Amino acid sequence: MSTGGEKDEILRLTRSYHQASAEGEFVPGVTPIWPSGAALDENDRVALVAAALDMRIAAGTSARNFERRLARHLGLRKAHLTNSGSSANLLAVSALASRQLGEERLRPGDEVITVAAGFPTTVSPLIQNGLIPVFVDVELGTYNATVERVAEAISPRTKAIAMAHTLGNPYRAAEMAALAEEHGLYLVEDNCDALGSTYRGQLTGTFGHFSTVSFYPAHHITTGEGGCVLTNDLRLARLVEQLRDWGRDCWCEPGQDNTCFKRFDYQLGTLPHGYDHKYIFSEIGYNLKATDLQASLGISQLERLREFGEIRRRNWNHLRKALDGLPGLVLPEPTPESDPSWFGFVLTVLPEAPFSRQKLVAFLEERRIGTRRLFGGNLTRHPAYVGRDYRVSGELIHTDLITEHTFWVGVYPGLSIEKIDYVAQSITEFVKARGGPGA
Numbered sequence: 284m285s286t287g288g289e290k291d292e293i294l295r296l297t298r299s300y301h302q303a304s305a306e307g308e309f310v311p312g313v314t315p316i317w318p319s320g321a322a323l324d325e326n327d328r329v330a331l332v333a334a335a336l337d338m339r340i341a342a343g344t345s346a347r348n349f350e351r352r353l354a355r356h357l358g359l360r361k362a363h364l365t366n367s368g369s370s371a372n373l374l375a376v377s378a379l380a381s382r383q384l385g386e387e388r389l390r391p392g393d394e395v396i397t398v399a400a401g402f403p404t405t406v407s408p409l410i411q412n413g414l415i416p417v418f419v420d421v422e423l424g425t426y427n428a429t430v431e432r433v434a435e436a437i438s439p440r441t442k443a444i445a446m447a448h449t450l451g452n453p454y455r456a457a458e459m460a461a462l463a464e465e466h467g468l469y470l471v472e473d474n475c476d477a478l479g480s481t482y483r484g485q486l487t488g489t490f491g492h493f494s495t496v497s498f499y500p501a502h503h504i505t506t507g508e509g510g511c512v513l514t515n516d517l518r519l520a521r522l523v524e525q526l527r528d529w530g531r532d533c534w535c536e537p538g539q540d541n542t543c544f545k546r547f548d549y550q551l552g553t554l555p556h557g558y559d560h561k562y563i564f565s566e567i568g569y570n571l572k573a574t575d576l577q578a579s580l581g582i583s584q585l586e587r588l589r590e591f592g593e594i595r596r597r598n599w600n601h602l603r604k605a606l607d608g609l610p611g612l613v614l615p616e617p618t619p620e621s622d623p624s625w626f627g628f629v630l631t632v633l634p635e636a637p638f639s640r641q642k643l644v645a646f647l648e649e650r651r652i653g654t655r656r657l658f659g660g661n662l663t664r665h666p667a668y669v670g671r672d673y674r675v676s677g678e679l680i681h682t683d684l685i686t687e688h689t690f691w692v693g694v695y696p697g698l699s700i701e702k703i704d705y706v707a708q709s710i711t712e713f714v715k716a717r718g719g720p721g722a
Contacts, residue, residue, distance in 0.1 A: 290333075290336055293332065293336065294329050294332060294333060297325070297328055297329050297332045298325045298328075298329060300328075301324070301325040301328045301329075302325060309699065309701055309702060309705075311650075311705050312650050312651060313651065314651065314702075315651045315653065316651060316652045316653060316692075316693065316698065316702050316705065316706060317653045317693060317695075317697070317698075318627060318653040318654060318655045318691065318692055318693035318695075319500075319501035319502075319626070319627065319655070319693055319695050320500055320501065320693075320695055320697050321500040321501075321505040321697075322587075322591060322594075322695065322696040322697045323505075324587075326583050326586075327580055327583045327584060329583075330579045330580055330582065330583040331576060331579060331580050333579065334575055334576045334579035334580075335576060339574070339575035339576060339579070340574060340575070340576065341537055341572075341574055341575065342364070342537060342572045342573060342574055342575060342578070343536075343537060343538070343575045344575065345575040345578040345579045345582065346364050346572070346573060346574070346575055346577075346578040347536070348578065348582060349364060349578040349581045349582050349585070350362040350363060350364050350511070352582060352585055353496070353511060353513070353581075353585065354513060356585065356588070357486055357488055357489055357494075357513060358486070358489060359488075359489060359494075359513045359514065359515050360514070360515045360516075360517060360520070361513065361514055361515075361517060361520035362511050362512070362513045363511065363512045363513075363520065363523045363524055363527055364509065364510075364511050364572070364573045364577075364578060364581075365509070365510045365511060365512060365527055365571045365572065365573060366508060366509060366510065366571050366572065366573050367497065367499065367508055367509060367510045367571075368404070368473075368475040368495055368496060368497025368498070368499060368502070368509075368510035369404035369407075369497075369510070370510055370527075370569075370571040371475075371495035371496065371497070371510035371511055371512045372404050372405055372407075372408050372445075372471075372473060372495050373404075373407075373408040373411065373569075373571075374512050374523050374526050374527055374571065375408070375471050375493040375495055375512050375523070376389070376395075376408035376409060376411075376412055376414070376445065376471065377408065377411075377412055377526050378493070378512075378519055378522035378523045378526055379443065379469050379471070379492070379493075379519075380412045380413075380414070381522045381526075381566060383522060383565070383566075384518075384522075389412065389414055389442050389443060389469070390413075390442075391412070391413030391414065392413065392414075392415060392440070393414050393415065393440060393441075393442040393443070394414070394415045394416075394417045394438060394440040394441045394442065394674065395409050395414050395415070395416060395417065395441070395442065395443040395444065395445050396417045396419060396433050396436045396437070396441060396443070396444045396445075396446075396676075397409070397416050397417065397418060397419075397444070397445050397446055398418060398419060398420075398421055398427075398428050398446055398447075398682070399418040399659070399660075399661045399662045399663050399675075399679055399682050400420075400421045400426065400449075400657060400658075400659075400660060400661065400662075400679075400681070400682040400685050400686075401446075401447050401449065401473075401658055401659065401662070402447065402473075402475075402658040402659060403658075403659050403662055403665070403667065405445060405446065405447050405473045406445075406662055406668075407667075408445075409445065410671055410672075410673075414442075414443075415440070415672055415673060415674060416673040416674070417436050417438075417441065417673070417674045417675075417676055418662075418663060418673060418674070418675045418676065418679060418682075419432040419433055419435075419436050419676050419677065420432060420677055420678065420679050420680060420681050420682050421449070421681055421682060421685070422681065423613050423631055423681050423684070423685075424613060424614075424615060424616035425449070425452055425454075425615075425616055425617070425618050426449040426450065426452065426615070426629060426657065426685070427446075427448070427449050427452060427453075427454035427455075427618060428446060428454060429454075429455070430454075430455050430458045430459055430462055432676070432677065433459065433462060434462055435676060435677065436676035436677075437466055437468075441466070441468060442468060442469065443463075443468050443469035443470070443471065444459060444462075444463055444468055444469070444470050444471070445470075445471040445473065446459075446471075446472075446473060447472075447473035447474075447475060447476060447477075448472070448473070448474060448476060448477035448480060448487050448623075449476065449629075449657075450476055450615075450623075450625065450626040450627045450629055450657075450691060451476050451477045451480050451503075451595070451623045451624050451625040451626035451627075452477070452480070452615070452617055452618055452621065452623045452625070453477060453480050453481070453482040453487045453618050453621045453623060454482075454618065455482065455618060455620075456472065456482045456485075456487060456490040456491075457482060457483055457485070457490060459490070460490040460491065463491075469491075469492045469493075470490065470491035470492055470493075471491055471492065471493045471494075471495070472487065472488055472490055472491035472493070472494040472495070473494075473495050474487050474488035474494045474495060474496055475495060475496055475497035475502060475510070476497075476502065476626040477503075477623065477624065477626070478496055478502065478503040478504065478588065478624065479503055479588055479589070479591070479592040479624035480592075480621065480622065480623045480624045481621065481622045482618065482620060482621045483620050483621075488513060492514060492516060492519060493512060493513070493514050493519065493523075494512075494513045494514070495510060495511070495512055495513075496510055496511045496513070497509075497510045498510055498511070498577070498581060498584075501626075501695075502626070503588060503591055503592070503595075503624060503626075504581065504584035504585055504587070504588055504591065505580065505581075505584060506573065506577035506578065506580050506581040506584070507577055507580065508573075508577065509573045509577045509581065510573075512527075521534075522566070525565060525566045525568060526566050526568045526569065526571075527568070527569065527570075527571045527572060528568065528570070528572065529564065529568045529569070529570055530564045530565065530566035530567055530568020530569070531561070531562070531563065531564050531565070531568070532549075532551060532560060532563040532564065532565040533546075533560045533561045533562075533563065535561065540561070543560065545560070546559065546560045546561065547559065547560070549563060551563050551565070590696075591624075591696045592624035594696040595624050595625045595626075595694050595695065595696060596622075596623075596624065596625065597700075598625075598628075598693075598694035598695075598696075598698055598700070598703050599623075599625040599628055599694045601700060601703050601704075601707075602628050602692075602694065602703050602706065602707055603615070603628070605703075605704070605707035605708075605711070606707055606710060606711065609710070609711060609714050610636070610714065611632060611633050611636030611637065611638060611714055611717075612630050612631065612632060612633065612636070612710075612714070613630070613631035613632075613633060614630065615628060615629045615630070625694050626694075626695075627655065627691035627692065627693060627694060627695075628691055628692050628693070628694050629657060629689060629690070629691040630689065630690060630691065630692070630710075631684070631685065631688050631689045632688045632689075633688070634684070634687075634688060637717050637718055638713070638714065638717045640687070640688045640689070640690060643690075643710070643713055643714075644690055646709070646713045647692070647706075647709060647710070647713075650705075650709050652692060652705070652706055652709060653692070653693065654690045654691065654692055655690065655691055655692075656689070656690055656691075657685050657689045657690070657691060660682070660683075660685055660686030660687075660689070661679055661682045661683055661685070661686045663675070663679070664686065692706055693706075
């Protein structure tokens with residue numbers, strides 16, 4: 284039989300192992316500079332090992348603890364941990380389409396305003412629920428849609444707005460929420476890239492009927508894989524829980540029975556009276572839960588969320604200052620009245636520049652500086668969306684320009700100022716070597 288002393292020794296050795304695995308000295312052009320990644324310390328490693336030693340392999344006390352802590356951090360009433368940010372988006376939209384909402388629910392054929400210049404899993408749940416995405420263009424610099432463009436896209440069929448805060452940069456969330464309320468629309472905030480960002484002093488993810496978070500390693504905190512759906516509306520929270528947990532009507536936690544004290548006293552649907560409530564299903568649901576292993580890591584990471592945000596802002600500001608005035612590039616701009624916890628540093632090469640995005644990206648990649656596209660660019664041009672039912676409001680001029688000319692580099696907490704300086708020096712060297720006004 285194992286003892287507490289044995290566990291303590293294993294955890295002590297885990298800390299020693301982590302300390303011995305520290306990253307070596309940075310060598311410019313040799314050491315890879317990733318655009319994103321997890322920032323993990325010895326406490327994170329210990330948290331994972333401790334959960335593994337306790338064999339907490341399903342969703343349990345750590346998952347519930349993490350949900351409560353995250354909800355409290357955002358000042359929201361309910362959080363439901365799930366297996367990815369993509370699943371979180373699916374659950375949020377599917378909950379709004381539940382028949383339990385009656386006349387208030389989203390129905391097949393209803394329109395939802397969104398952007399094409401983003402990640403597909405903000406949009407895919409709309410199509411999966413029979414809804415019609417309505418795409419609006421974004422602005423260069425902030426890479427977000429304006430409230431005016433969204434307002435122009437509203438039609439009698441519009442029932443919701445679902446958009447992400449691009450690369451951590453908030454859209455005008457207060458005005459977007461006011462627009463939604465004025466027209467009786469749901470607002471779903473995809474906050475996956477923006478955990479810790481604020482608009483007018485208020486945290487993003489707190490303006491909408493739902494917000495979603497991702498804990499994939501690229502994001503602000505990580506559980507490896509994972510995500511969360513948050514809301515202040517207890518009715519909507521209950522729908523998310525049902526959809527996430529197989530669609531069942533029962534709300535007992537795993538390993539619990541008869542929380543309602545009437546497990547064998549229900550009559551729902553056309554089932555016989557007394558049918559076991561644990562096996563009554565009121566939604567067409569899924570199993571999208573996460574595990575205590577993931578939640579244990581999440582609890583540890585959450586302790587450093589503010590620190591991570593400070594480093595992201597430091598790195599972004601350092602890079603922005605270093606590249607200021609460089610010709611041929613559109614540099615990113617925070618939305619007025621916002622304080623982004625930046626996910627990345629986005630650059631657009633002007634079409635008239637004496638160099639191309641492709642050549643700049645190739646130059647950076649040769650120097651082991653990782654780059655990424657602004658996700659899908661124009662999603663309507665991808666094979667998955669060809670032939671799908673959607674509407675475009677206005678023209679996607681900037682979205683198409685982003686598809687051809689935009690990329691981003693990293694500012695995540697794993698990057699030192701030394702690495703950020705090397706990125707800035709490399710971009711500056713490339714641009715100045717190719718001439719052009721002001722070079």
